[in-house]
Amino acid sequence: MAINLDAKSPAGDLKDKWSKHKFESKLVNPANKRKFTVIVVGTGLAGGSAAATLAELGYNVLSFCIQDSPRRAHSIAAQGGINAAKNYPNDGDSVKRLFYDTIKGGDYRAREANVYRLAEVSNNIIDQMVSQGVPFAREYGGYLDNRSFGGSQVSRTFYARGQTGQQLLLGAYSGMMKMVSKGKIKMYNRREMMDLVTINGKARGIIVRNLITGELEKYAADAVLLCTGGYGNVYFLSTNAMTSNASAAWRCHKRGAAFANPCFTQIHPTCIPVHGDYQSKLTLMSESLRNDGRVWVPKKENDPRKPADIPEEERDYYLERVYPSFGNLAPRDVSSRQAKYRYDEGKGVGPTKQAVYLDFADAIKRLGQDTISGRYGNLFEMYERITGDNPYKTPMMIYPAVHYTMGGLWVDYNLQSTVPGLHVLGEANFSDHGANRLGASALMQGLADGYFVAPNTVSHYLASTTLEKVTTDDPAFKDAEQAVMLQTSKLLGVKGKRTVDDFHKALGHIMWEKVGMARNEAGLKSAIEGIRKLREEFWQDVNVPGDAGHFNLELHKATRVADFLELGELMALDALERKESCGGHFREEYQTADGEAKRDDENFAHVAVWEYTGSNSSPIRHKEELKFEYLQLATRSYK
């Protein structure tokens, strides 16, 4: 094996690792910074904050986004909030507790040093965002307000109504716009990354498609930061945006970046249920709703009554019953699984039965409608627009849906992948959430990576690496461009009968049924077979009309689905090989008597790291052993 999986976690006490590491990192002097160019792909919280910060430091930043403006990256849709260990409410929080909650929430499958650093910088993020004018919710005294989120017993979540992601992203975007005005960021909108260019083993540039003209463009740099989000859309239906895709990460994987824990997918418990086969996406109802909403189903199977007609004693508030100490704020993986159990028992509600109630009646009685509307008004409106039901009057119906992927490109403590110079930030990497992410932690991680981690570690890389001068005339650029052109003409040349969405839906169906909330050996094996067959059919029968020389939306979708069809297989394979249950990865063969995940720490306390070996050979599974020096591996309990 050629890949190096040294995590580079600094030695020394947990509390001192990050400051020690920063001190030991090499610096680039101010006059030399302007000699370096850094590519940042993606403008969500990770990419936006990294681009702005690197530009402030003096680097020349080339920033790429798939939408028509960096302000539209999908971080914008995060609703509930962002965690930080400020302990403003004086309820017992600390950096150590946030670290502990995150490791435990991730079912002990994340790296201690990374998670501690995340908790450590969380407070700086809040300060930075306040200074940029993010209008966080305030109390009457003018102080910042906090709310609670799942998987924690303290209130550490900062929020801006039900649109925290939007406000943080606009904060990061405003930082970018400031640096665009100073000429330090060059912005390229409506571009999609098609390939990574490596020269002498180092990441030195990218090939992108200009989505409007269809042309391929080449950009060279001294380092590449991939901040392109997760791959939840492999399931077709997810809470991800329509253009969220895995291609940038997958192309990097094929260029040598190892992929870690691809099977770790987060299925979020509170989404609006599926209502038809024309459906294009699922909408999340923020986890914050579980602060005041109570989740229940009828005790009787196939109960046809309206929720209002079911008396209190005939309702099963199952989260409160099963997890008395966390109740409705049990973590996401656990809550989703319990919803599935109710469906399996025949107690699901609504026309498809794939739903449970989220009821605000008690909270409205206790606090009044005005208070509830102040907290969640925009979410209630959104629910009513989509479903036609008024949640002030009748309980919401919710069901789990794919929301986030904890897996991603493997990175070391410096957020560098197995390709030198390729750094991976935010959801695109695998680093901090283990097998399950806690609510309000994605925003925290994206901004921690972009504001505070990457600017230090990328500087160290640039200062300590010999980087020969490279231009886009290098043959490596031509080769990569040729490969993209070849794939494009192959896609356009099939001229089959089935649409791209047809294939994507078929893939999504396999993934949801067999690589979803519950997995088993037989199902995973048949998923792998099914995906291979589907992939063959795709390349024989897909219909991509038009040509590559214009704004061709079907072509854009087709290239993404071609990659999903490869990644989906790796996800199933990873799930098959991980013979334990942990966090969002639930193998039916490995469960406790009461249906909880049963980890196997002896054999699986490691990160599964996959190496790509070519389209005709099987990927190789490597391991990064996880050492727990500060926390004891314990059975995760929320009871």
Place this chain on the structure above:
Amino acid sequence: MSSDNTFSLNLKIWRQKGANAEGKLVDYHVDHVSPDMSFLEMIDVLNEQLVRKGEDPIAFDHDCREGICGMCSMMIDGKAHGGYKNTTTCQVHMRLYKNGDTIVVEPFRASAFPIVKDLAVDRSAIDKVMIKGGYISANTGNAQDGNSILIPKPIADEAMDAAACIGCGACVASCPNGSGMLFMGAKISQLALLPQGQPEAPQRALNMVHEHDTLGFGNCTNHAECEATCPKGISIEHIARMNREYIKAAFTYHEKTRSE
């Protein structure tokens, strides 16, 4: 929520191959429209039909489909995002229409938003206005503790009202003058309300308004069409605050220190 009460629709959709091509309204017919579909899902269904026939699908901008990214646009029956209160196009649902309806779908039209293709337009002018001052110059690493800046709740709430802008451009498309003063006013107002925004307030107002005018956006003449159509319900009070900021800056801010 699933239903068998599907219906049929007639659509007149603007088709235009590229920025400089000639465009026209083209008639389409869609069957099996479910009342639970979103407007964009209805267009998805139509596009699938077109692709199956080997025709070029209708280009339109969209992304999050949750009403927050601001990517979707469209004039539906002459109104930006369909004209429903606090609703973006992606959140318009077909239960608002009935069997046999004819719906006219056009791109946002404004001189600052040239058409890219069909229903997709180029709104980069919004970023260009923001580049001229839609930010607080707070470099990463400088920040003091978040609670050292106390902000009264009503002020924070009002700043949040302004900050809710999704930059979709519906205000521009709805305004008879093609003015961008609602989205720009919302940003200027948000930052003017907050103590953190004070040091740069005068330059911000002067520079952003100057850029806005240069890019071909029109002026505000108080039609308030923008407020009526804004999917985030942003009030024209923010335009008033912007005007106040601008006038204050124009009288008190020294021209020589103005950064262009």
